[in-house]
Structures are given as C-alpha cells and as structure tokens.
C-alpha cells in the first residue's frame with residue numbers, strides 16, 4: 437500500500453524519504469503489510485530527484501486520498517504546518533513531525549484533535565533530533581515522578597560554545613564557522629538566543645508534568661553575550677559553559693522552567709557533551725538519573741525519529757497511542773524565575789577591582805572568588821552563594837554603584 441505522505445522536502449523531508457525508501461522492505465515487515473511513500477508535497481520543483489514521480493504541490497490531494505494513513509509534516513514553522521496538521525488529523529490521518537515550534541505552541545490542541553479522531557500526533561524528532569526521548573518519557577519512565585529534566589537541546593549553540601572552549605574562537609568567529617558548516621541558519625536568532633531550546637524544554641515539560649508549557653511564559657536567554665573571558669574563568673574554576681534548558685516541579689503543582697547559559701561542573705556529564713551533540717538528563721524518583729545522548733540535529737538522525745514515528749502510526753492504525761497533556765491558561769503555572777534559588781558567576785570591571793573584595797564579601801557573605809590567567813587589575817570574578825535570584829539582583833544593583841557588571845551566568 438502507498439499509505440504515507442511527506443510534506444516538505446527540505447533537509448529533514450529528504451532524509452525521511454531517503455531513509456524510508458532505503459529500509460522500506462524491513463519497515464513493511466515490521467508493520468506486517470506493504471508500505472510506501474505515495475506523495476511528497478512541496479511547492480518547489482525537484483526534476484532531478486529519484487523521487488520526482490512522487491512530487492506534488494497540492495496538499496488537498498493527500499487529504500482526499502483514503503489510502504494515506506500517515507502524514508509526515510516536516511515543513512517547520514507554524515503556518516501552513518498547523519492548518520495542514522489539523523486538516524489531516526480531522527480526517528483521521530495520523531501526523532508525525534519534527535516541528536518543535538508547532539508542537540510547543542499548539543501541542544495540546546493537536547493532541548486532543550488526534551485523540552478525538554482515533555489517530556496519532558507523534559513528535560519524537562521535535563526534541564533531540566535522533567535521540568529517543570519523547571517515547572522513553574511517555575512510556576518507559578511513566579512510572580516515575582520526574583524530579584527534573586535538563587539538557588543541551590540545541591546543536592548549533594553547543595557547537596559554538598565548544599569552539600570557544602576548545603579552540604578559543606570568539607563568539608562571532610564560531611558562529612560564522614557554524615554557518616559555513618551548515619549547522620546554523622543564515623538567520624541564527626532562534627538558535628543563539630535560546631528560542632529553539634526553549635521550544636524543546638516546553639515540549640519535554642508538557643509531557644512530563646501533564647500541562648502545556650508555552651514558550652512565551654518561559655524565561656529564555658542565549659549565548660551571544662558570552663566572551664572568551666567568561667570561558668576562561670569557567671575553565672579555571674572547573675566548569676564548562678553550556679546552554680541549558682531545564683524544567684522541574686515547584687510548589688503548589690507549579691513548575692519552574694528556564695533556558696539560559698550555565699556554568700556546568702566538570703563532574704556533570706553534560707559538561708562533556710561537545711560539538712553538535714545534544715544530551716538530556718532526566719531524574720525520576722524510581723529510576724534515579726538517566727542521560728540521553730546523541731545527534732540532536734541533521735538530516736538522517738532526525739529522519740530516524742520521523743520514520744520511527746511513521747512506523748508506530750502504521751502499526752497502530754485507528755488506535756490512539758495515548759500521548760497527551762492538558763492545555764493550561766494559568767499564567768502562574770510557571771514560577772517567576774527571579775523567585776528561584778540559584779548561584780551566579782559574576783564578572784565585574786572597576787578601577788583597582790581587588791579593593792572591592794572586602795565590601796563584596798560583606799554584601800554576599802560566603803562567596804568564591806575565581807581567577808583566570810592574566811586577569812587585569814580592573815577585573816574581578818566571583819560565584820555567589822545560592823540564594824533567591826531577586827536578592828542577588830538587589831546586591832548587584834548596590835555593587836553597580838562602584839563597578840560595572842560585565843557578565844552574569846547561572847550555575848547548574
């Protein structure tokens with residue numbers, strides 16, 4: 437049967453078609469019936485593609501074809517992906533996707549539509565590319581209360597930070613290299629400002645805690661302000677700087693979620709995850725700590741997750757796989773990040789900075805000064821004790837009367 441359609445023939449779409457066609461026989465064997473891709477929908481022309489005979493431009497052909505059971509939406513972005521997904525689900529066709537922006541913004545609604553129409557909306561590829569994390573969280577770890585999830589969820593920023601740490605490239609040069617190698621987009625804002633990682637931690641948090649976490653309610657900061665000086669301080673104090681998305685339960689049924697660069701201790705395995713690789717650490721009250729690691733982006737790794745979802749949908753025709761969470765319009769569901777306890781690395785600039793040490797110590801109580809090679813006289817760096825972030829802000833505001841605050845990075 438020709439029962440699959442792929443919409444979007446970009447990097448992930450072409451990888452999905454390539455992998456599916458390569459392994460079509462074994463996929464048919466797993467599904468216990470013959471399966472094939474019937475349509476590839478894209479507005480562009482691909483006359484030289486070996487799959488040119490499958491190319492169409494009109495999505496309504498897919499919608500109106502009863503043979504199509506599964507649609508792989510790999511267009512990305514909200515529209516037209518949202519409209520197409522809704523239309524397919526309403527016709528009882530399962531949809532699988534790598535589209536984290538759509539899942540993070542419309543997941544609760546689309547999952548509900550899928551459930552009502554006895555089909556499935558699966559999105560393993562939306563977080564961590566080829567790393568299995570959605571299914572493990574939804575199934576294997578379902579018996580646990582999830583105590584925390586934190587991870588390196590963006591390959592582009594991890595590549596840039598790795599180049600800064602290992603080769604002392606400054607941020608702009610590392611970004612340029614990431615673009616030349618095709619990791620970063622031409623407009624890399626969503627990667628470097630943390631929005632991509634934010635969408636992914638929202639998906640994981642929604643799944644783990646059962647209520648939709650919307651990206652606009654999660655504090656998110658990226659890596660563009662990080663300098664080689666910060667990297668040097670981190671290194672000398674036994675940390676690596678990583679962009680981390682994290683989510684955990686808070687008091688009164690709420691959750692705490694944030695995306696920001698962090699000092700990650702060298703004793704934490706996340707500090708050793710380099711290049712475009714991703715890793716996600718999950719702590720459950722039964723299982724303890726588990727770490728998921730692998731290629732978080734790229735054509736075939738992402739296609740691997742998309743094709744896995746297609747197979748699951750084909751195997752469960754007209755049966756809901758029970759993956760869902762509730763919508764949530766309570767703005768207070770996410771605790772205000774400034775009320776959360778944290779410890780922060782601070783780098784300041786002031787004439788004869790060392791002379792400020794006594795007053796800074798008095799301000800914060802027990803704190804740790806850290807060094808770097810060739811630290812100039814007008815620079816000082818320290819790590820605050822763990823305290824509510826807004827209280828740290830008050831003290832830094834006081835300090836800003838006598839020094840310029842150059843950098844603040846939270847510890848993990």
Ligand code: HSE
Nearest residue numbers: 589590591592732733
């Ligand atoms: N831009 C993303 C990254 C692609 O760099 O991780 C995968 O979601």
